[in-house]
Amino acid sequence: MSEVKDYCFCSNWDGDGEIYNRDGEVVWRFRTTGLKRRPAEPGLFRSPVFTVSNAGGQELLTISRERMLPLARFRMVENGLPVCTIRQRSILFTKYALEFDNGSRWNLHLPMFTVFIKGVSETGAEVLVRVRSRRQWYVRIGAGFDSLPMMAALAFIIRKKEQCT
Numbered sequence: 793m794s795e796v797k798d799y800c801f802c803s804n805w806d807g808d809g810e811i812y813n814r815d816g817e818v819v820w821r822f823r824t825t826g827l828k829r830r831p832a833e834p835g836l837f838r839s840p841v842f843t844v845s846n847a848g849g850q851e852l853l854t855i856s857r858e859r860m861l862p863l864a865r866f867r868m869v870e871n872g873l874p875v876c877t878i879r880q881r882s883i884l885f886t887k888y889a890l891e892f893d894n895g896s897r898w899n900l901h902l903p904m905f906t907v908f909i910k911g912v913s914e915t916g917a918e919v920l921v922r923v924r925s926r927r928q929w930y931v932r933i934g935a936g937f938d939s940l941p942m943m944a945a946l947a948f949i950i951r952k953k954e955q956c957t
Contacts, residue, residue, distance in 0.1 A: 795935040
């Protein structure tokens, strides 16, 4: 990676947290919702499970479950338009595929017994993640690839992995 950007993802036990840039400024906030099924809602899995907002609290995008079995599929929506599909690729929550609507595709590998996570795009770009603890992760990604949908997908997948362990 020639020019990289570093981020720190911090989360509490409920799945709410912030994404900080290298200068320690909050760039985005994320919130895990829909962990408890609400009986008044139509459908079994239709509520958003993850929301991302800017530092001021304005909601920017949501991630909702589209399918649960055999492997989960999630849809990311920004301003009412779909921007990414997140596909679980293994039953052990160790492989995910990100398919952005702009044509970009990424594969993420989250090995079970390590703190290092690696993502690779079809163009060869990489994202490296080091899980410091269940509540803090460090991300290094190439400049230009650190868009809101990409960072939201990373936060969602890492948080999902941490919820399953």
